[in-house]
Amino acid sequence: MSLFPGRIRRKPEAPRSSLRLEAGHKLYHAGSEGLAWRLSQGVVRLDTVLQGETSFASLAIAGDILGCETLLFGAYTFSASALTQCELTPWPEGEGAASGESLLESLALAQRRAADVVALRGGQAADRVLGLIRLLGDEAGRVVLPTRQDIADITNLRFETISRIIKSLERSRILAPIRIDGVHATRSFSVNLASLAG
Amino acid sequence: MSLFPGRIRRKPEAPRSSLRLEAGHKLYHAGSEGLAWRLSQGVVRLDTVLQGETSFASLAIAGDILGCETLLFGAYTFSASALTQCELTPWPEGEGAASGESLLESLALAQRRAADVVALRGGQAADRVLGLIRLLGDEAGRVVLPTRQDIADITNLRFETISRIIKSLERSRILAPIRIDGVHATRSFSVNLASLAG
DNA sequence: CGAGCACTTGATCTATGTCAACGGTAGTGG
């Protein structure tokens, strides 16, 4: 019934001009120019760059807006890199989409996300890691975690500590590694949701 | 030259309907209804309330917007209380003031502030306290700090640790307590800006 | 005058950091 059947987007999940980014890859560097993005899938890490030193600044997960400051200043404030496989769409998406209500929602979301990230840097080490797992897991109880080092940067712990904690979560059956082709994955887990109640 | 000289606001610094809040006082509680605010002076602490437990979530300083989620959901997500004497104005302030550009600015500011707060929870204890002092101090090198306990909540340290750090900053002349009527103030300091270079 | 709060300081403990060694996997180049 479409007037232009041939022009309908090919894949409903991946609208025209969306971007896919592999884990570990950079989306943009602080100071450079580019678009603003909405993150539709995955996890992105934002870093401040100060005197050449790069340090963890914030986390973006599905729904969050990235690099909106570029629309104001023409340059990114932070560097962004994918912690898991990501999908992004240029933002603002529609013509009138970026005004009023929608921007306000984004502002409220940004403030909520900020609180989430702050919470990941306080309390017992194991609880921080669990907090991150809760934040990144889906409803079905699956998580793809970032590397131990990235988790360490986010939670302000050391990667050795993260390694010990994750191993102990495995031993206590809170996390179960997912095997792919019989290969022991170190970052994909199914989560025992009951023991994760927050 | 004004057409309506009698209607010009009385005090340029305190526009009509602005609110003053003393240190330690609550601005609003999570879950309740109210206005959104722009913080024009002072420091406000935001807390998440989870199962009766209240824990530090974020910090707002001059320029930041507070409680904007109330415009969307009709209820505050966090609780807000003044850490120092504050001045607030209802937001959005003007008729067209809350659209487009201005909202985008607020979003970018919120993301920057989030990174600031995250940075206050990583690194050496003394550096976190210095980071907070840098964030709260004015250009003239004056700071009014929150209580030791509030600083501790912000930096994820203990108040005894904060007490020791501040005392040691005093001893090394980085902070100088300001005496009021000869009374030794414990929260007002002048800062040796040179040793604070960040 | 007593109660409550904010702050200081000392003594001791411990969660986490640090250092070190090692294993697995992927990529690269001969």
Add this chain to the structure above:
DNA sequence: CCACTACCGTTGACATAGATCAAGTGCTCG
């Protein structure tokens, strides 16, 4: 194919920054 390097992750032994516990000061308020 192997050798080599570069990551990433695991685990053990030990060190320490900061937490915890405890006691005491001074101020304010009723």
